[in-house]
Amino acid sequence: MIEIDQLTKRFGETTAVDSVSMTVETGTITVIVGTSGSGKSTLMRMINRLEEPTSGQVRINGEATGTMTPHLLRRRIGYAIQGHGLFPHHTVARNIGAVPRLLGWPKAQIAERVDELLTLFSMAPDAFRDRYPGDLSGGQQQRVGVARALASRPDVMLMDEPFGALDPIIRHRAQEDLARIQRQLGSTIILVTHDMEEAIRLGDRVAVMDKGKLVQYARPSEIIANPASTFVREMLGDEDRPLRQLSLMHVSDLIEAGDADGVAIDADASLREALSACLWSGRDALPVAQGGRITLDAIRAQAEQPA
Amino acid sequence: MRAVSPPGLVFAIVGGALLCVPFMTLAANRIVAGHGVMVWALGYWPALMGMIAALGAGLSPRPTLRLFAGALGLACITAQVSQGADLLLADAGDYARTSPAAGFWGLLAVFSLLIADALTQLHPRPLLRAGLLIVALAALAVVFWSGLLGDLSIAQEYVSRARQFWTALAQHLQLALGSLAVAVVIGFPLGVLCHRRGGLRRAMLPMLSFLQTIPSLAMFGIMIPLLAWVATTVPGAREIGIAGIGFAPAFVALVLYSLLPVVGNTVAGLDAVPPATSDAARGMGLSATQQLWQVELPLGLPVLLTGVRIVMVQNIGLAVIAGLIGGGGFGSFVFQGLNQTATDLILLGALPTVLLALVAAVLMDILVDLARPVSETAR
Amino acid sequence: MKSGLILRPFLVVLLLAMVLRPVWFTPLLAPLAPENGPVIYERASLWSLTISHLGLVLAASLSATVVAVGLAVFVTRPIGAAFLPLSRTVTNIGQTFPPVAVLALAVPALGFGAGPTLVALFLYGLLPIFDNAVTGLRTLPPVTMDAARGIGLSPSQRLRTVELPLALPVILTGVRLSVVIALGTATIGSTVAARTLGEVIIAGLLTNNTAFVVQGGVITGLLALLIHDGLVLLEKRLSA
Numbered sequence: 001m002i003e004i005d006q007l008t009k010r011f012g013e014t015t016a017v018d019s020v021s022m023t024v025e026t027g028t029i030t031v032i033v034g035t036s037g038s039g040k041s042t043l044m045r046m047i048n049r050l051e052e053p054t055s056g057q058v059r060i061n062g063e064a065t066g067t068m069t070p071h072l073l074r075r076r077i078g079y080a081i082q083g084h085g086l087f088p089h090h091t092v093a094r095n096i097g098a099v100p101r102l103l104g105w106p107k108a109q110i111a112e113r114v115d116e117l118l119t120l121f122s123m124a125p126d127a128f129r130d131r132y133p134g135d136l137s138g139g140q141q142q143r144v145g146v147a148r149a150l151a152s153r154p155d156v157m158l159m160d161e162p163f164g165a166l167d168p169i170i171r172h173r174a175q176e177d178l179a180r181i182q183r184q185l186g187s188t189i190i191l192v193t194h195d196m197e198e199a200i201r202l203g204d205r206v207a208v209m210d211k212g213k214l215v216q217y218a219r220p221s222e223i224i225a226n227p228a229s230t231f232v233r234e235m236l237g238d239e240d241r242p243l244r245q246l247s248l249m250h251v252s253d254l255i256e257a258g259d260a261d262g263v264a265i266d267a268d269a270s271l272r273e274a275l276s277a278c279l280w281s282g283r284d285a286l287p288v289a290q291g292g293r294i295t296l297d298a299i300r301a302q303a304e305q306p307a
Numbered sequence: 308m309r310a311v312s313p314p315g316l317v318f319a320i321v322g323g324a325l326l327c328v329p330f331m332t333l334a335a336n337r338i339v340a341g342h343g344v345m346v347w348a349l350g351y352w353p354a355l356m357g358m359i360a361a362l363g364a365g366l367s368p369r370p371t372l373r374l375f376a377g378a379l380g381l382a383c384i385t386a387q388v389s390q391g392a393d394l395l396l397a398d399a400g401d402y403a404r405t406s407p408a409a410g411f412w413g414l415l416a417v418f419s420l421l422i423a424d425a426l427t428q429l430h431p432r433p434l435l436r437a438g439l440l441i442v443a444l445a446a447l448a449v450v451f452w453s454g455l456l457g458d459l460s461i462a463q464e465y466v467s468r469a470r471q472f473w474t475a476l477a478q479h480l481q482l483a484l485g486s487l488a489v490a491v492v493i494g495f496p497l498g499v500l501c502h503r504r505g506g507l508r509r510a511m512l513p514m515l516s517f518l519q520t521i522p523s524l525a526m527f528g529i530m531i532p533l534l535a536w537v538a539t540t541v542p543g544a545r546e547i548g549i550a551g552i553g554f555a556p557a558f559v560a561l562v563l564y565s566l567l568p569v570v571g572n573t574v575a576g577l578d579a580v581p582p583a584t585s586d587a588a589r590g591m592g593l594s595a596t597q598q599l600w601q602v603e604l605p606l607g608l609p610v611l612l613t614g615v616r617i618v619m620v621q622n623i624g625l626a627v628i629a630g631l632i633g634g635g636g637f638g639s640f641v642f643q644g645l646n647q648t649a650t651d652l653i654l655l656g657a658l659p660t661v662l663l664a665l666v667a668a669v670l671m672d673i674l675v676d677l678a679r680p681v682s683e684t685a686r
Numbered sequence: 687m688k689s690g691l692i693l694r695p696f697l698v699v700l701l702l703a704m705v706l707r708p709v710w711f712t713p714l715l716a717p718l719a720p721e722n723g724p725v726i727y728e729r730a731s732l733w734s735l736t737i738s739h740l741g742l743v744l745a746a747s748l749s750a751t752v753v754a755v756g757l758a759v760f761v762t763r764p765i766g767a768a769f770l771p772l773s774r775t776v777t778n779i780g781q782t783f784p785p786v787a788v789l790a791l792a793v794p795a796l797g798f799g800a801g802p803t804l805v806a807l808f809l810y811g812l813l814p815i816f817d818n819a820v821t822g823l824r825t826l827p828p829v830t831m832d833a834a835r836g837i838g839l840s841p842s843q844r845l846r847t848v849e850l851p852l853a854l855p856v857i858l859t860g861v862r863l864s865v866v867i868a869l870g871t872a873t874i875g876s877t878v879a880a881r882t883l884g885e886v887i888i889a890g891l892l893t894n895n896t897a898f899v900v901q902g903g904v905i906t907g908l909l910a911l912l913i914h915d916g917l918v919l920l921e922k923r924l925s926a
Contacts, residue, residue, distance in 0.1 A: 050590055074592030085587025089605045099591050148591070158590070313768035409795070423779060424772045520914045522870035525903035528887045532718055532896045624784020628874065631891060641790045645877050650794040657787040668782040 001026050002047065002156060002188070007056035009042050016042040018212035019056065024156075024205075027186045029179070031199040033235065034209035040192045043209065044158050047190065048077045060155055075102055078157035078187075082164035084145030086133040092118075092144055093129040099152040117147040120181060139170040146178065150187065159191040163198065175202055196235045200224070200244055208232050221248050242303035246271035249302060255292040260285035265294070275299050314424050315366040315373060322362040322380075322417045326355075330410035331388065333395045336402040337460060337649055343408050349391040357383035358414065365421050370428040377422035384414050385450060392458035404460035406651060433676040440669050447662075461651040461658075468640075468655070476659065478554070478635035483622040483663075486558050490565030490618060495611075497566075498573025499599065508574060515567040523628050526563065530556035531632060557634030561625060565618040572614025576607025608678040616671035623664045627656070694915070701908040705732045708901065719897035727886045727898050732905065739882040740909075742800060742875065743868045746807035751861055754812045758819030759845065774820070780813045785871040793878050803875035803882075810871065811864040818860025822853030855925035862917040869910045883909070 002024040009017040017039040024030045034040040045051040047058050049070045058065045065073055078099075086095050094101075096117055097110040105113075115125040121143040133141055142162065149157050162178075163171045179202060182189055193199055199206045200220040207217045208231070216228035224245050227233040236244060251274050252267040264287040265274055277286055278296045285295040329343025346355055361380035365373050388407050395405045407415075431439065456462055465472055501508035518526075534556045538545045580603050588602045604611075630638020640656030643649075703710060708726045719725040760766040761773050788810050792802035826849060834848045850857075876884035883906045890898025 048590060050586070071589075071592045071594045071597075074590060076592075079587065079590030081583055081587055081590065083581075083583040085581070085583035085585075085590075087584060087588070087602060087606075088581075102592060102597075145587075314772045317769075420772070420776065423775045427771045427775045517911060517914075520866055520910045521907040522873045522910050524870070524873040524884050524887050525906040525910075528890065528899040528903040529907070531891075531899055535896070620782050624786060627784060627786040627790075631877070631888070638786070641786070642877060645790065645793065648798070653790050653793060657790040660787050661783055664782045664784055664787075665779070668778075 001061060002190070003057075003059040003062075004043075004047070005057045005059065007043065007046055007058065008054050009039070009046060009051060010054045015212050017046070017053075020209075020212075020214045022207055022214060022217050024188065024190060026188050028204040029182055029189045029191060029202050030205050030207060031203035032190065032192045032207045032209060033194065033196055033199040035194060035235075037211075038209040039212040040194075040209045041160055044160060044190060044192045047156070048074045048079060048158055050074075075099055075152065076155055078149030078152070078154040080146045080149035080157070080159045080162045082161035084133075084141045084165075086141060086145055086148070088133050091130050091132060092136070095133065095144060096148045096151050098148060099154075103152055105152075113151060117151060120184075121147050121177065138166055139174065142166060142170075142174060143177070146174075150181075150185070153185075155188065157187055157189045159189060161193055162191065164193075171198075178202065196237070197244070200248065208235060221245075224248070243272055243275075246275055246299065246303055251288060251294050252290075254294050254298045254302070255288050255290075256295065256298065258285070258293045260287040260293040260295075262286065264289040266290075271299050271302060275303075310368065311366050312368045312373065315368075315421070318365050318417050318421050319362045322358070322365075322414060325410050325413035325417065326358065328410045328413070329408040331391050331395065332406050332408045333399060334404045334406070334460075335400060337404050337463070337651065338647070341404070341406065344391070344395065346387065346410060349387060349394055351387055351390040351394075354383045354387035354390065358387070361418065361421075370425040373421055374425040374429065377418045377425060380414065380418035380421065384411055384418065385455065387411075388459070389455045392456070396458055404463065404651070405458065406460045433673045436669070436676075437673050440666070440673075444666070461654050464649070464651045464655045472640075472655070475635060475637050475639060475656075478629075479623070479626050479637050479660070479663070482554070482557055482561060482626040482629055482634065482636055483619065486561035487565055487615065487618050487622055489558075489562050490569050491615065493562070494566050494569030495573055498570045499577065501570060502574045502577040502603075512567075512571060512574070515570055518563050519567045523560070523564070523625050524631070526560045527557060527628055527632050527634075530560045534559065553633045554629070554635060556632060557626070557629035557636075561622050564625060565622060568614045568617040568621070572610050572617070573607070576610030576614075577603045578607075579610055580606045609675050612671065612675045612678055616668065616675060619667045619671060620664050623660060623667055627660055630656070694912075697908055697912060701905065701912065704901070704905050704908070705736050708732055711901070715897040715901060718900055719895055720893075723893070723895055723897075725897050727889065727901055729889065730881070730885065732883075732886070732901075735881060735883050735885060736905070736909070738880075739869075739872055739884075739906075742804060742807060742872050742880065742882060743865060746804055746811055747861065747865050747868055750808050750811035750864060751815055753808075754815035754860075755819050755857060757812075758816050758823055759850075762820060762823040763841075770820075773816070777813050777817050777820075780810075781817070783810075785810050785867055786874055789871060789874060789878065798879040800875075800880045802878055803872060803880035807868045807871055807875075811868050814863040814867070815857065815860040818863075819853065819857045822856030823849055825856075826852050855921055858917065858921045858924065862914065862921065865917065866910060866914055869906070869913065873906050 004020060004022050004024075007017060007020045008015065020039075020043055032040045032043060042051055046053045047065070049065060053066075060076075087098070090098075093111070093114045096114045100110045100113060114129065118125040118128055123140065123143060128136075128140070128144075133144065136144065142165070146159070146162060149159070163174050166174060175198060178189075181187075191202065200223070203220055205217065206220050206223050208215050208223070208228075210229075210231045216223060216232050218228075223232065224236060224241060227236060247270045249271045250267065251265055251269050251271065254271065255267065260283065262281055262283055263277075265277055267288050267290045274286060274294055275296070278284070278299070284297070285293050287293050326346055328345075330346035330349065331344045332341035333344060334341030346358075358380055361376045361383060364376035364379070367373055367376070388411055392405050396403055399405075426436075426439075450456060457466075497511065501511050521529075531552060535552075538555075577599075584602065584606070585598065588598050593601065626634075626636045627638035627641055629636050630640070630642045637656040637660045640652055641660075642656075644652030644654075644656060712725050716725050757773065761770045785806070789803065789806040792806045792809075796802040796805060830848065830852070831844075834844045839847065872880070872882045873884035873887065876882045876888050883902055886902030886905070887899050890896060890900075890902060
């Protein structure tokens with residue numbers, strides 16, 4: 001558990017982060033979202049003390065971070081950033097093994113961990129271990145960057161716009177990978193982004209920052225249903241709200257008895273995907289692969305503005 | 308690909324013209340001006356034919372062929388000058404001196420450039436370049452020790468000063484490389500500090516660039532009273548060889564000149580680390596020292612070494628000026644030669660200096676290339 | 687910057703005083719001169735040496751600028767492109783030649799006097815200007831070049847109205863490097879009997895008269911600093 005307590009950061013006259021308090025549960029993904037200059041990166045960088053707080057405290061599992069040696073604290077916390085920040089002069093294996101090496105793990109254990117992570121990220125260890133970051137594609141570099149952050153099984157992982165430099169299709173895959181790996185490993189992740197779509201898709205909880213203040217901290221469904229301010233509403237984009245809402249729900253929630261024609265849809269798909277399929281193929285109902293059907297009317301009812 | 312290499316065409320035209328100016332001179336003694344002798348008057352046909360063939364082969368668009376053409380050309384002008392010296396001195400007086408003339412020097416330049424141009428196109432890997440450098444130096448050593456050119460006037464100057472020559476070489480290297488070493492020992496930590504503290508950088512770099520601006524002779528001159536003052540006031544300074552004239556002021560002046568490239572390139576090299584990389588390094592918990600040695604230094608090494616290259620080449624040249632203030636080195640030959648208007652003595656000082664500078668430049672370029680991250684050189 | 691406002695005029699006045707009224711400095715320099723020896727260099731007027739020194743540098747640098755920029759334009763056009771790699775190689779090799787050695791090597795070819803100095807200054811001055819001009823002309827923003835072609839400028843119009851003006855700051859940096867080297871090398875030119883301020887320093891070295899050495903050293907040093915400074919200001923103004 002990470003407790004952020006009245007955390008404030010001032011740069012001269014400007015207050016970048018203004019008395020933010022929030023608690024992050026172990027084993028969840030928390031997404032901090034905001035526009036540029038909202039203080040979201042500064043808030044995150046105070047957790048591993050890349051920025052020193054002006055006042056306030058961060059506690060990891062009850063232990064205040066302010067008393068630890070900064071670079072030792074950072075070795076316990078995974079860190080992945082936009083543009084990956086890989087060491088261009090080190091091989092993939094050496095990049096991933098960087099923190100375990102700092103922590104003095106035995107060589108064999110590091111090698112084993114590197115292969116394990118490469119496999120986890122669908123990169124064949126034999127093919128990638130000895131290559132240099134410059135030889136990899138953008139998506140591969142980004143995966144190595146995330147693998148490096150996970151290498152020492154850190155208490156927490158901080159990710160600053162980790163997918164910011166990727167094109168939309170690769171970004172989508174990377175997000176799915178991250179969600180899968182997080183479920184598999186049960187890691188605690190704090191991720192910063194300016195993309196509300198990404199926040200809603202990935203976050204167990206979403207923290208919305210505006211001008212240094214935490215304006216809303218809640219589950220994604222709650223944020224869509226009850227935006228706390230006009231700013232949050234703008235971030236959501238009014239015209240996209242029904243679609244965002246649908247993207248959080250699954251076909252399995254609305255299955256009803258009956259038949260329908262055409263290609264079936266999976267029960268795990270989101271309602272948004274089901275809506276797309278209806279519109280695209282001009283059908284009023286879709287068969288569900290696991291049995292039953294889902295109707296356009298039922299989906300539409302879910303997308304209506306809550307009373 | 309073209310039928311003819313355009314630079315090769317220029318080399319052929321210029322080379323052809325150079326065959327029509329005096330190739331060697333013959334003088335009655337070492338001071339008086341000589342008269343020119345044309346290459347065909349030397350009557351050594353194989354070498355002349357070789358030169359013409361080399362200029363012709365230099366037209367080829369294939370760089371490998373041009374490389375060999377250049378080497379053939381160099382071999383031919385060397386053989387020609389060696390044979391020519393025998394011929395010219397055979398029935399001249401005891402004090403007669405013979406030297407290469409404009410034709411030789413021009414063709415030397417043409418064939419060297421032919422080789423350089425071919426190498427630029429072939430772009431050999433660093434280790435291959437090192438091999439080529441060794442071959443070239445070995446060839447030079449063979450020509451030197453075999454006495455092939457022993458009859459030339461410059462060789463006569465060398466023979467009468469052999470011991471001084473090697474002392475001058477040692478002094479020259481001590482001045483140029485010793486000052487470089489001191490500059491690195493001072494400048495590298497200074498550069499690291501400047502990289503970390505913006506205030507120090509803003510104060511330090513302009514100051515060092517001002518130092519660099521001062522004309523070398525003025526800098527050497529101003530060092531004389533300064534060091535004389537140190538020698539008389541600081542106890543023990545005189546015992547360790549500090550004096551107003553000679554080696555010490557030259558050495559100090561060279562160190563001062565070296566600081567800007569060393570400090571400037573250290574800062575530039577450390578700055579060259581991508582911001583995301585240094586942020587990640589900090590974020591994953593590298594201490595400041597670990598960041599310096601594991602990330603900043605390896606990544607900045609090529610730029611840093613470029614600074615060392617600049618200083619090395621610059622100091623080899625500037626060390627010549629030490630000859631004016633009794634600091635030794637090849638400069639003493641140059642300035643003695645200028646005083647006595649003895650051309651060959653000037654050459655005896657200037658040619659080795661140029662050679663040293665060239666070798667240093669090639670060597671350092673190889674090191675700079677080797678220091679580049681693997682993934683970069685792979686492309 | 688503020689310190690520059692006071693320092694600059696002060697250094698200019700100091701330089702002028704040292705050149706025009708050297709006698710004023712007699713009390714300062716006297717302790718450095720040998721006993722009963724001359725304190726102030728009087729074999730030639732410092733003013734005429736300064737003018738001759740600057741004249742050499744100016745003549746060499748101006749002609750080097752014209753020739754080097756012309757060559758750089760040539761090798762960056764399609765017609766001269768085949769010579770670009772060679773010209774870069776020559777520049778690289780040429781810059782490893784020590785300026786003093788170039789000067790010394792010019793003597794056997796041209797004899798003593800201002801001639802070899804001028805030629806050495808000119809030849810050596812070509813290199814940094816050419817180097818920078820080529821860099822400047824080859825690293826223009828591609829978008830701008832594309833736009834210049836797109837709006838229908840002819841190749842010569844592009845050169846005159848877009849390429850050269852944009853490359854100017856980089857070219858000027860080359861000119862500054864070249865001028866500073868020329869000022870220094872001209873000083874050494876007095877060893878081959880060119881009339882330059884180096885004469886004062888050399889005279890001091892030959893007669894063990896430190897007063898002369900300091901006099902010549904400070905004047906040439908100030909001259910180089912001020913010229914360097916002026917050219918830096920010019921570059922800043924042009925690139926702003």
